[in-house]
Amino acid sequence: MTVQGYWADLPSPAFRNLPADTVAVLRLGATEQHGPHLPLSVDSDLIDAVSTRMLAALGPEQSVLVLPTLTVTKSDEHIAFPGTLTLSAETLLSVLRDIGASISAAGVQRLVLFNGHGGNSALLQVAARDLRRTHNLIVVVCSLGGFTDWQAHYDADAYAQDIHAGDSETSAMLAIRPERVDMTQAQDFRPAMADWEKDFPQIGLGGKPANPGWLAQDLHPLGACGNATAATAEKGAHLLDSAGRAFAAFLADFARFDHRRGAP
Secondary structure (H helix, E strand, C coil): CCCEEEHHHCCHHHHHHCCCCCEEEEEECCECCECCCECCCHHHHHHHHHHHHHHHHCCCCCCEEECCCECCCCCHHHCCCCCCECCCHHHHHHHHHHHHHHHHHCCCCEEEEEECCHHHHHHHHHHHHHHHHHHCCEEEEEEHHHHCCHHHCCCHHHHHHCCECCHHHHHHHHHHCHHHCCHHHCCEECCHHHHHHHHCCCECCCCCCECCCCCHHHHCCCCCEEEHHHCCHHHHHHHHHHHHHHHHHHHHHHCCCCCCCCCC
16 A cells, blocks of 8 residues: 655554655755845745645655655855845754654655755755664655756756756746746846856866855855746746656655665
């Protein structure tokens, strides 16, 4: 018998008889500035929207439980902008350790840390390894962007710089929360790293050999990166729908994955 849906919707006795291949999905959103045109809720809204689409795309044989979203995570790189809420790295790591311990106590062995905010990425790798070591959990870290079919609408160079409140995130919000988007404030937010290419070709974000420690205002004074004026709801719907389907397919594979080995 399979189980699909939201962890918190189950009664406690249901956890005594979960299938052995049940996958728990912990969504990590954020509450942080997204330029002058988008709400603070973007990362949480989008990770939830993809999760909803994933649940609808699951095969009948898959057992997946979606945990409550963490809507405040490590957003300290955005703290110069009013409204941003953040946990310290130490606090978020402790939260992830405690949630992981609770998942293990419930008898679930597989955990996906499904990230909607890039500022969490490095810390999630640390947390995943900790949970493997301390609770013998099978943990993977993945991001919303890793499952989107962005190639259908973006070229690689433009997409590499569209990292925060630009075309793709604005498009996705137009698809699901258009009332929260103020396109009169949208701009082509050209990020600083676009100007690094000539003088510092090895320094940048994502795919470059050297990554600087940065704050949001280092990349753009308005805290956004990418051409938000090019956003459309059509593009956003494609990004979210493709991500939901691809994420569901990944979870089917992950339910069979077990890399744990005995000590040498």
